[in-house]
Amino acid sequence: MSLPELQHHFITAIFNRDQRDAAALLVKSHGKLDAAQRVGIYRNSVHGILWQYLESLYPVCQQLLGAEFFEAASDCYVDQQPPTRPFLAEYGAGFADFLAAHPALQQMLWIADVARLEWARHQAWNAVNQAAADFSQLANVDAAQQARLVLVLPASAQLLTSAYAIHQVWLAHQPEDSPEKVALEQLELHQTQRVLVWRAGRRLHQVLLDEATWAFLTAIQQANRLPDLAERFQAQLPALLMTAVQRGWILSFTVL
Amino acid sequence: MSHPVKGCGIGLRFQHIDTIVDSNQPIPWLEILTDNYLLPGSVQQDYLFEIAEHYPLTFHGVGMSLGSTDPLDTEYVSRVKALVERVNPAWVSDHLCWTSAHGVVTHDLIPLPYTEETIRHVSQRISQVQDSLERRLVIENVSSYLQYQQSAMSEWDFLCAVVEAADCDILLDVNNIYVSACNHDFDPLAYLNAIPVQRVREIHLAGYEDRGTHLLDTHGYPVSDAVWALYAQAIQRFGAVPTLIEWDNNVPELPVLLAEAAKAAEVQARVLA
Numbered sequence: 001m002s003l004p005e006l007q008h009h010f011i012t013a014i015f016n017r018d019q020r021d022a023a024a025l026l027v028k029s030h031g032k033l034d035a036a037q038r039v040g041i042y043r044n045s046v047h048g049i050l051w052q053y054l055e056s057l058y059p060v061c062q063q064l065l066g067a068e069f070f071e072a073a074s075d076c077y078v079d080q081q082p083p084t085r086p087f088l089a090e091y092g093a094g095f096a097d098f099l100a101a102h103p104a105l106q107q108m109l110w111i112a113d114v115a116r117l118e119w120a121r122h123q124a125w126n127a128v129n130q131a132a133a134d135f136s137q138l139a140n141v142d143a144a145q146q147a148r149l150v151l152v153l154p155a156s157a158q159l160l161t162s163a164y165a166i167h168q169v170w171l172a173h174q175p176e177d178s179p180e181k182v183a184l185e186q187l188e189l190h191q192t193q194r195v196l197v198w199r200a201g202r203r204l205h206q207v208l209l210d211e212a213t214w215a216f217l218t219a220i221q222q223a224n225r226l227p228d229l230a231e232r233f234q235a236q237l238p239a240l241l242m243t244a245v246q247r248g249w250i251l252s253f254t255v256l
Numbered sequence: 257m258s259h260p261v262k263g264c265g266i267g268l269r270f271q272h273i274d275t276i277v278d279s280n281q282p283i284p285w286l287e288i289l290t291d292n293y294l295l296p297g298s299v300q301q302d303y304l305f306e307i308a309e310h311y312p313l314t315f316h317g318v319g320m321s322l323g324s325t326d327p328l329d330t331e332y333v334s335r336v337k338a339l340v341e342r343v344n345p346a347w348v349s350d351h352l353c354w355t356s357a358h359g360v361v362t363h364d365l366i367p368l369p370y371t372e373e374t375i376r377h378v379s380q381r382i383s384q385v386q387d388s389l390e391r392r393l394v395i396e397n398v399s400s401y402l403q404y405q406q407s408a409m410s411e412w413d414f415l416c417a418v419v420e421a422a423d424c425d426i427l428l429d430v431n432n433i434y435v436s437a438c439n440h441d442f443d444p445l446a447y448l449n450a451i452p453v454q455r456v457r458e459i460h461l462a463g464y465e466d467r468g469t470h471l472l473d474t475h476g477y478p479v480s481d482a483v484w485a486l487y488a489q490a491i492q493r494f495g496a497v498p499t500l501i502e503w504d505n506n507v508p509e510l511p512v513l514l515a516e517a518a519k520a521a522e523v524q525a526r527v528l529a
């Protein structure tokens with residue numbers, strides 16, 4: 001058998017439990033383990049590596065679902081959507097949708113939204129480093145340029161909205177000594193929450209936004225020009241802009 | 257600039273990065289898992305560049321998939337190359353195995369069948385990577401839990417033929433030799449004695465887990481007594497080869513890792529005295 005064929009049989013067995021026998025034909029039985037068990041060691045090892053990785057990415061979902069359920073879900077997800085790139089940090093984007101479609105979780109769809117928040121944190125952490133904002137040049141922008149001015153969010157900025165209290169659920173699962181720790185029993189699950197996650201240097205931040213701020217940052221993310229922002233947010237604009245700049249939610253500006 | 261790699265170092269793990277960055281630790285050298293630093297412009301690379309200013313470094317990867325019959329992932333190789341050019345590690349290593357096939361990536365180390373066809377294929381791939389990186393590659397023997405029906409030679413004959421054909425160097429994992437020797441019932445000394453001395457650039461030590469039916473290379477325990485004994489024999493044969501402690505699961509506090517590295521240095525001193 002050629003090497004490509006051997007690898008095909010093997011890779012199929014790793015991501016499909018029912019295909020073990022075809023790969024076992026390629027392997028010697030010896031000692032205390034037969035060929036199928038030896039192939040099984042590799043299936044378990046690959047699934048173990050990816051489960052540990054998903055657990056590190058989705059620690060709050062893991063706590064919400066319980067270790068056993070999470071491991072079984074991870075096993076199933078890995079078989080359905082195995083990695084296709086050597087960059088492990090890219091893997092796991094589809095886990096939230098997988099949970100949302102999971103038959104056992106149809107009454108707990110908020111858990112999928114918590115997974116989206118955890119993926120957003122992962123994305124923000126892995127985003128490119130960017131120099132701190134310099135807004136001193138803003139004063140030199142003339143009226144004609146202002147009409148074409150666009151504000152820019154940090155590359156790490158992730159805006160999420162959910163029909164559930166995902167920010168508080170996330171906080172409830174942080175270590176006991178974390179400052180904003182909330183008790184899970186005390187929170188009202190059914191409330192719309194808008195969350196911003198971003199990275200500043202080596203720190204990840206996550207805050208709850210009010211409706212206007214969320215709309216404002218979303219409009220910026222969609223590259224709305226300054227006059228459009230002024231028209232939409234009217235008298236609120238100066239305060240929205242000042243807060244966003246002060247908090248580091250706006251990285252820079254460009255004139256198109 | 258590149259600092260010389262000598263003595264006994266440890267694998268750099270996320271848990272210890274802040275400690276290592278914040279305080280000057282007495283660590284002879286550090287090995288990074290290349291794959292964790294391949295996002296251009298990321299905070300991870302930021303940490304790496306800081307660490308590279310203070311410690312000698314080597315790069316150790318899993319994503320090259322040297323034995324795969326898929327086309328070489330040129331994006332992966334070029335990201336490694338960019339990082340190599342920026343940091344200039346003492347050397348770059350990956351494993352003698354395959355990790356991906358038919359477009360699917362396992363992120364695990366799967367053994368190859370030991371045949372003439374495989375020798376030709378994998379040595380050609382190593383040459384291709386060496387040409388791209390414009391550097392010699394150092395390749396590591398992996399632990400294995402199976403033997404293919406079609407394998408026609410011993411693992412050490414296979415390894416020797418590959419490094420000869422590709423003209424690359426060897427990262428000899430003494431724990432992996434021990435684990436595979438127990439799992440497949442061969443003499444680990446026969447393995448050591450077959451390896452060309454001048455090609456061994458680095459030695460790995462790690463802890464395995466005894467599963468009853470087989471030894472599993474989990475990198476989650478101290479180095480076993482049997483592996484320390486085999487290591488002493490390796491040092492006897494290969495001399496003062498830079499040695500690295502790998503610990504990936506249940507990662508202990510930094511002092512525990514450093515004590516393990518110091519133990520390797522003691523073995524070297526004792527054997528070579």
Ligand SMILES: [Fe+2]
Binds near residue numbers: 396429460502
């Ligand atoms: Fe190793």
